[in-house]
Amino acid sequence: MERRVHWDYRWAGPGLETVLSRLYGASMAQICFEGEESNQVNNNRFKTLMLDYEDWYQQGQQQQRSSDPLLYRKQLFNAPLTKLEATFCNVPMNVRTNFPFPSSLTNLTLEMGSSQTNTFDPSLILKQCPLLEDLLIARWEGWYVDGPWVPHDHNHQQLFRLKGIALIYPAFRQSDLEDLLLLTPHLRELKLAGVMDDQLLEVTKPCGRIQYDRKGFCQFLTTLPLKLESFLFSFLPRSLQNDVGTENVVTELCPTLHEWCLWTPDTTPALLKCLESLPNVITNLELCWNYLEEAGTHPFTQDYEIQVPRLLHQYLCNSPNLLCLKSLQAAYPIRVCRKDVDSPLYQPVLFKRLDGGLCFMTRLKKLQFLKVCTEAWVADFECKDVDLNWLLPDGRDLQEKMRRKHEMDGWQDWLDEERQLELERLAFGAGEAPFLKSADPSIPSVTKIYDQLKDLGLISEVKAMVDEMDREDGPEYLTEFKELSFGLQLGQRPDTTMNRVFPDRRQR
Structure with a gap:
């Protein structure tokens, strides 16, 4: 039996003190907290509440060591906090330093928004949380x-x-990091995404030049008694990606991999061919998008543009066990991964208007969770509720369908222009993606890929999708x-989310 506590500073309702008092006996908490650089009292509220919880937990541990036979039964309904997902927005360093994370934690996800500092000491977490099994730290800047x-x-005798x-x-x-890995024999997943150097990151007090040897790091891992199931070591600056042979080392580290995490700048034909050389037992594929990289700076080659999309698409289509795809484009996974149940959409620019194509998510029959993020996880709502109300059952009645139809009536000039451009493209044989130009129509699998992707991105396809959703006998x-x-x-x-984002919709 598991009890959870949730709190977001943007929600209306009980304050932080009220909600965190419910931590006692809960096993999981999701907290999104915004600090204030100038308000020390407000910043320390969270710290004080967590210190009180730690005192309560330690008292419970002492009581549990007593001989009372009823305490074990009581523990089933009064569990310690083992999972914490904490998001700190604008929290200054003097609050994050020595933050009292509960010693009972086994899973910690820490996401840091904008603040005056960009340094963090994770040894404090490892010292405070000796039971910790899973750790994720992200700061999107x-x-x-x-x-x-x-x-x-x-x-060092204690692992x-x-x-x-x-x-x-x-x-x-x-x-x-290598010193830490010498003491983690149970490690199964290691993801280092968008690794930076001191040329990109303005470090407050660097201790010597930051340098990396990715190939040497992979070889170091092979000397450890680890059984990695998922591995990623990717660089943000292209200047650091000058090593060779890393793909082969990765496959040696993870020979029976069920979960693949690919950094999109590193997703090369060579890496994809390494994927094909392994038994296809993949159930989860995550494509990590680099949205700190400026548009147009990626040095794509013609070989990259031709081979990578086709190889990746073929691999996904031939993956019979694929259940979860975290991808760049909303429309693409619908064609490939119909079993998807969890779809975080991380994309530098994501158009949430009706014409943006997010409605293609309706083809994911088993979808349960949807998280939509844009640059640096900013949630912008430059759209109306009519653009997104199809997500809700009450957004599918006749009145809402008519609102969407009226919205699409305004697309007519756009559709006419698109139709003319398509005619010109087909007449002159230009405009197709490079990997579609090189497609061999005599190969059935290639023809299928072409049929699935040839209209991807057209506004006419979005309109057809909305028409399919809203027809009277629609599924x-x-x-x-x-x-x-x-x-x-x-x-x-x-x-609840839609009512908070679009408060006026509740008045209709």
């Missing part, structure tokens, strides 16, 4: 690991329980959909 991972007073480490846009000294969709969130906001029931 980049962050620097300030100090060694292993606490200075740590007994850490870590099974998963994920760091998003970090800068760190490789030797310090039911999103019947299992139960959680929606935008940006850093925590997931809630879809109707």
Whole structure:
């Protein structure tokens, strides 16, 4: 039996003190907290409440060591907090430093929004949380690991329980991380996404030049008694991606991989061919989009443009066990991954208007969770409720269908222009994606790929999708959909999220 606590500073209702008092006996908490650089009292509220919880937990641990036989039964309904997902927005360093994370934690997800500093010392977490098994730290503007991972007073005979480490846009000294991995024999997942150097990240107090050796790091991992199930080591600056042979080392590290995490700048034909050389037992594929990279700076080659989309698409179509795809485009996974139940959409620019194509998500029959994020996880709502109300059952009645039809009536000039451009493209044989130009129509699998992707991105296809959704005998969709969130906001029931984003819709 599990009890959860949720709180987001943007929600109306009980305050932080009221909600966090419910931590006692809860096993999971999701907290999104906004600090204030100038309000020290407000910033310390969270710290004080967590210190009180830690006192309560330690008292319970002492009582549990007594001989009372009823305490075990009581513990089933009064569990310690083991999972914490904390989002800190505008929280200054003096609050994050020595933050009292509960010692009972086994899973910690820490996402940091904008603040005056970009440094963080994870050894404090490892010292405070000796039971920790899964750790994810992300700061979407980049962050620097300030100090060694292993606490200075740590007994090196004592091993850490870590099974998963994920760091998003970090800068760190490789030797310090290697020192930590010597003490993590149970590690199964290691993700280092968008690794930075001190040229990209303005480090407050760097201790020597930050340098990396990715191939050497992979070879170091092969010397450890680890059984990795998922691995990623990707660089943000292209200048660092000059090593060779890493793909082969990765496949040696993860020979029976069920979960693949691919950094899109690194997704090359060579890497995809390594994927094909492994038994196709993949169930989860995550494509990590680099949205700190300026548009147009990626040095795509013609070989890249021709081979990568086709190879990746073929691989996905031939993956019989694929259940979860975290992808760049909303429309693409619908054609490939019909079993998808969890779809975070991380994309630098995501158009949430009706003409943006997000409605293609209705083809995911088993979809339960949807998280929509844009640049740096900002949630912008430059749209109306008519653009998104198809997500809700009450947005599918006759009145709402008529509103969508009226919205699409305004697309006519756009559709006429698109139709003319398509005629010109076909007449002159130009405009097709490179991998479609090279398609061999005599090969059935290639023809199928072409049929699936030839109209991707056209406004006419979006209109056809909305017409299919709204026809009188149209199929039911999103019947299992139960959680929606935008940006850093925590997931809630879809109707609750929509009512908060579009408060006027409740008045109709």
